[in-house]
Amino acid sequence: MTTPMPTTSTVGAQTPAKASEPASAPDPGRIARRRRLAQWGFVAPAVVFMLLFFGYPLVRNVVMSFQDYTPKTFFTGESPFNGADNWSNVFQDALFGKALWHTLVFTAGSLLGQFCIGLALAVFFSRRFPLNGVLRSLILLPWLVPMVVSGIVWRRILDQDTGVLNSFLDTLGIGGHTPWLTSPEMALLSVILVNIWIGIPFNMVILYGGLQEIPKELHEAAALDGASAWRTFRSVTLPMLKPVVTVVLVLGFMSTVKILDLILALTDGGPADATQTLGTLTYQNSFVQLDFGAGAVVGNVLILISAVFAVFYLRANRTEGK
Amino acid sequence: MASHTPTASRRRWGSTVAGVLILCVMLFPLYWMLNTALQPDSGLLQVDPVPGSLDFSGFSKAISDQGGHLLTSLAVSLGAVAICLAISAPAAYGLARFGLRGSRTIVFGTLITQMVPGIVIANALYNSYVDLGLVNSYFGLMLADASLGIPFSIVLMRSFMVSIPGEVIEAAQIDGAGPVRTFVRVVLPMSRNSLITSGLFAFLFSWSDFMFALTLNTTDEVKPITLGIYQYIGAHVGDWGSVMAASVLSAVPAAILLVLAQKYIAAGITGGSVK
Numbered sequence: 001m002t003t004p005m006p007t008t009s010t011v012g013a014q015t016p017a018k019a020s021e022p023a024s025a026p027d028p029g030r031i032a033r034r035r036r037l038a039q040w041g042f043v044a045p046a047v048v049f050m051l052l053f054f055g056y057p058l059v060r061n062v063v064m065s066f067q068d069y070t071p072k073t074f075f076t077g078e079s080p081f082n083g084a085d086n087w088s089n090v091f092q093d094a095l096f097g098k099a100l101w102h103t104l105v106f107t108a109g110s111l112l113g114q115f116c117i118g119l120a121l122a123v124f125f126s127r128r129f130p131l132n133g134v135l136r137s138l139i140l141l142p143w144l145v146p147m148v149v150s151g152i153v154w155r156r157i158l159d160q161d162t163g164v165l166n167s168f169l170d171t172l173g174i175g176g177h178t179p180w181l182t183s184p185e186m187a188l189l190s191v192i193l194v195n196i197w198i199g200i201p202f203n204m205v206i207l208y209g210g211l212q213e214i215p216k217e218l219h220e221a222a223a224l225d226g227a228s229a230w231r232t233f234r235s236v237t238l239p240m241l242k243p244v245v246t247v248v249l250v251l252g253f254m255s256t257v258k259i260l261d262l263i264l265a266l267t268d269g270g271p272a273d274a275t276q277t278l279g280t281l282t283y284q285n286s287f288v289q290l291d292f293g294a295g296a297v298v299g300n301v302l303i304l305i306s307a308v309f310a311v312f313y314l315r316a317n318r319t320e321g322k
Numbered sequence: 323m324a325s326h327t328p329t330a331s332r333r334r335w336g337s338t339v340a341g342v343l344i345l346c347v348m349l350f351p352l353y354w355m356l357n358t359a360l361q362p363d364s365g366l367l368q369v370d371p372v373p374g375s376l377d378f379s380g381f382s383k384a385i386s387d388q389g390g391h392l393l394t395s396l397a398v399s400l401g402a403v404a405i406c407l408a409i410s411a412p413a414a415y416g417l418a419r420f421g422l423r424g425s426r427t428i429v430f431g432t433l434i435t436q437m438v439p440g441i442v443i444a445n446a447l448y449n450s451y452v453d454l455g456l457v458n459s460y461f462g463l464m465l466a467d468a469s470l471g472i473p474f475s476i477v478l479m480r481s482f483m484v485s486i487p488g489e490v491i492e493a494a495q496i497d498g499a500g501p502v503r504t505f506v507r508v509v510l511p512m513s514r515n516s517l518i519t520s521g522l523f524a525f526l527f528s529w530s531d532f533m534f535a536l537t538l539n540t541t542d543e544v545k546p547i548t549l550g551i552y553q554y555i556g557a558h559v560g561d562w563g564s565v566m567a568a569s570v571l572s573a574v575p576a577a578i579l580l581v582l583a584q585k586y587i588a589a590g591i592t593g594g595s596v597k
Contacts, residue, residue: 035501036422038500038501038502039416039420039422039501040416040422041412042412042413042415042416042420042501042505043412043413043416043417043420043422043425043428045408045409045412045413046409046410046412046413046428046472046476047413047428049409049468049469049472050431050432050435050472050473053443053447053465053466053469053472054434054435054438054443054469054473056446056450057438057442057443057445057446057447058438058442058446060446060449060450061442061445061446064445064446064449074452121344124337124340124341124344125341127334127337128334129334129335129336129337129338129341130334130335130338131338131341131342132337132338132341135338135341135342135344135345137580137584137587137588138345138349138580139344139345139348139349140580140587140588140591141349141352141576141577141580142348142349142351142352144526144576144577144579144580144587145352145530145572145573145576146529146530146532146547146548146572146573146576147530147532148530148532148548148551148552149355149548149551149569149572149573150351152551152552152555152565152569153351153352153354153355153566153569154351155555156354156355156358156562156565156566157351157354162369164354164369164371197348197351200348201348202591205588205591205592206591206592209592254436254437257439258439258440258441260440260441260532260533261532261533261548264532264536264552265552265555279439279441282439282441282442282445283441283536283537286444286445286448286537287448287536287537292445292448292449295445296445296446299439299441299442299445300442302439302441302442303438303439303442306437306438306439307437309437310434310437313433313437314430314433
């Protein structure tokens with residue numbers, strides 16, 4: 001381990017420039033200021049970029065949600081303010097309530113599935129056996145492939161008449177012609193199942209890392225006390241893993257709640273809006289209907305939901321760092 | 323270690339077999355993608371579990387239809403990586419080392435940005451892009467894609483640069499090196515691994531991007547492969563062979579990176595999220 005020098009590593013430390021500047025310098029204050037300026041030169045481009053690409057869109061979305069956009073706006077450039085019209089229109093539309101509900105079901109279902117299977121695989125791969133490392137890294141592949149591509153592959157697999165899943169279930173004599181993506185009853189479940197598949201590797205890798213950090217002695221001590229494997233897992237492993245679990249779930253939430261690619265590739269939000277979520281609804285409103293005001297409203301709701309969880313994340317992060 | 327008794331080693335190989343089975347289930351969709359791509363165009367018929375004879379017509383069709391989009395993806399992704407590293411490496415160093423007032427707020431802000439839904443950014447960005455003439459431009463898409471990697475890279479590299487021993491940096495300064503020279507000659511070479519990891523992930527994020535490609539382009543001028551494939555299924559529902567061949571081609575970079583740069587990928591997933 002390295003021992004970082006306090007003056008160079010602590011964030012927010014006062015500048016030592018005045019004290020260490022040689023006495024012969026003409027104006028120590030000016031030199032210190034120039035050095036500070038040079039130092040800001042390192043950070044400033046990133047700050048400007050993030051203000052333009054994250055700060056500005058956040059503010060602009062709030063403003064846009066009070067503006068009237070129509071396809072005509074793109075010729076005239078006029079988008080007059082219309083008070084809370086967009087908000088009341090969106091909230092009165094039954095589709096919004098549906099999309100909100102689908103978003104919650106999709107997120108909760110995906111997280112539950114990804115986490116449970118990811119944890120089981122993490123525990124499995126914590127054993128020592130030949131080829132462990134190779135298998136563990138190959139399992140990452142589904143997470144690395146572009147999500148749209150995964151969606152399209154699954155669309156082929158889940159095809160009602162010619163997909164391999166149904167023909168496999170047929171030979172087993174169960175299921176038969178399940179309309180995975182084409183019936184409103186099944187579509188949301190199917191989309192969740194595919195998203196679970198995508199999320200397993202990420203959950204597995206992080207939880208695996210967390211499991212490696214738990215000191216071996218704890219398990220040995222539990223074994224000496226005669227605890228069963230399940231008891232050890234519940235009373236030793238899970239509590240020790242808690243900070244990592246929080247981070248995995250919050251990050252999983254963040255990436256799941258806003259998903260767009262996968263749903264567009266699998267169902268385009270259909271059939272009969274059965275897989276419409278806040279993410280796809282924002283897209284539909286803005287880029288299909290060209291009503292950016294309505295899109296901004298749904299987007300703001302999405303941000304609000306994310307913000308609540310951002311608080312959780314930062315708290316989890318803080319305890320993690322300590 | 324010492325327990326190399328026959329039963330113990332048999333049990334270990336038993337786990338290997340179980341691991342292979344898990345892998346087969348997890349990777350089945352990707353196998354099916356390859357399998358479908360290698361069969362003669364089946365139209366809407368069922369696909370054989372194993373290709374009887376390899377048929378590359380799907381691939382040749384995919385390359386002639388989608389090859390240009392693959393090159394677009396490559397160009398946009400490499401550009402995004404360059405922008406991302408050029409902006410985030412100095413920032414990570416500045417935030418790790420200079421003790422500037424406000425550093426804490428900036429790091430905090432960086433964490434927050436990772437939570438802003440992309441579609442919200444696209445929503446606002448599209449209108450500005452129209453005004454700035456950045457719609458349908460390579461540079462516009464590179465900038466937007468760079469935004470996917472920048473917060474991640476700053477967090478990752480900063481946590482690495484904090485642990486560079488202060489003595490090394492001070493030694494460079496005593497030798498008369500200014501901040502830029504110290505950064506280029508000392509800090510960057512020492513941070514090589516975190517730079518590679520950040521660059522890899524910036525590439526993967528950009529290569530996988532669909533949303534910016536979909537929203538910030540209104541013509542066919544700048545079309546990455548993700549958008550190309552998405553529109554391909556709209557137009558060629560029956561022609562799954564070439565759709566899947568294009569999908570295979572789009573997954574190749576991920577597969578190559580996974581094999582060649584496995585340790586960086588693992589480091590990126592854990593480091594970028596838990597730190």
